[in-house]
Amino acid sequence: MAFNRTRWAALAATVVLAACGGGGGDIVPSPRVPFTSLVSFGDSLSDVGTYKVGTVAAAGGGKFTVNSASARIWTELLASDIKVPASCPAQTGLLPNVPGFTGAPVTNTPACTNYAQGSARVSNVFAPSSATLQAAPFNQVNIGLTAVPVTQQIAAHLAKTGGSFNGSELVTVMAGGNDTFMNINGVSAAAGGGAAAAGAAVAAGWPTATQQAVAAGGAAAVNAAATAAVTAMGQAGAELAGLVKTQILAKGAKYVVVVNLPDVSQTPFALAADAQTRALVNQMVTTFNSQLAAGLAGTATTVVQVDVYARGRDQxxxxxxxxxxxxxxPACSTTSPANPLQGSSLACTTASTIPGDTSGFLYADSVHPTPLGHQLQNQFVKEQLAAAGWY
Structure with a gap:
């Protein structure tokens, strides 16, 4: 199995997959449930500006889309639609070790309740372009995303609220994309064997036995890595469901939206790979989604599950x-001097898109949605909330 490692490196700052939303306009003008706030956990798809500092901010970026004064992601749109305070990042900061690239110290804002961070995984701290990969044994030079995992995001909110949700907030959860990327990176590295393969296996979170198997390289290593990747994705899906049940619902939340993973194999990121790799990526995503859904069985009265996998395939x-x-x-140019991150949507603006009209594009970069993509996601979420009688 051959995954394009060069493309993976180019996507180092492009840390999660695109959310493929749905069609349809506003269903009712206001929510039926009088929500008091929006609390969001997840990755870059829900991140409203964790990394809008330093070089990124100077370039006009900060969100994982085509940035502009009017560009809003789906959690921002949803907050407006359910008539609660605007979504703002609970934590900001960037810790680069790239020469000439400026970041900012990590700062918490207690009044904000969007905890989602670009590159975040469900529980693993090793994530694409994360500051945790700058230390030994990885010694990676990157832009230093904080990438606080969902487990820690939820814990931070509970610590701030005295250990509970008040039951009047709408909680959104969407994660797993970066688990996909770190696992497929492990598969990509396996064929070459050696320390690089073993390191990728460690970063993916695979067992010691698998780390040793991939270090040997060759076809057997790739097979072991593919098996480990699918298994790990199933575990991540089950773990996320467990978090929703034990750390959100059991702590008092009554209205929770859980968005599954879209088919990453249909993104520009995966389309650059071979058919075998795309099939593996799809298997990883469907395994995650099936375990997530199974783990949430019996929660229909308090959890709205949004199937962006099916909707994205229809799109x-x-x-x-x-x-x-x-x-x-992708709408974002990989060569524009206005984007210091070489096409990543984090620093992409309307001044750094490819020539021509990109207003109807779904993807900003190889995995993240344009503002239109976020609008479609928000509309689809509202359809599901309406079906549940919440909107």
């Missing part, structure tokens, strides 16, 4: 139905 098959003109090409 790819029928783009015009959703007002999309392009579902395979």
């Amino acid at each position: 790819t098959a029928n783009p015009s139905r959703y007002g999309l003109s392009n579902v395979t090409t």
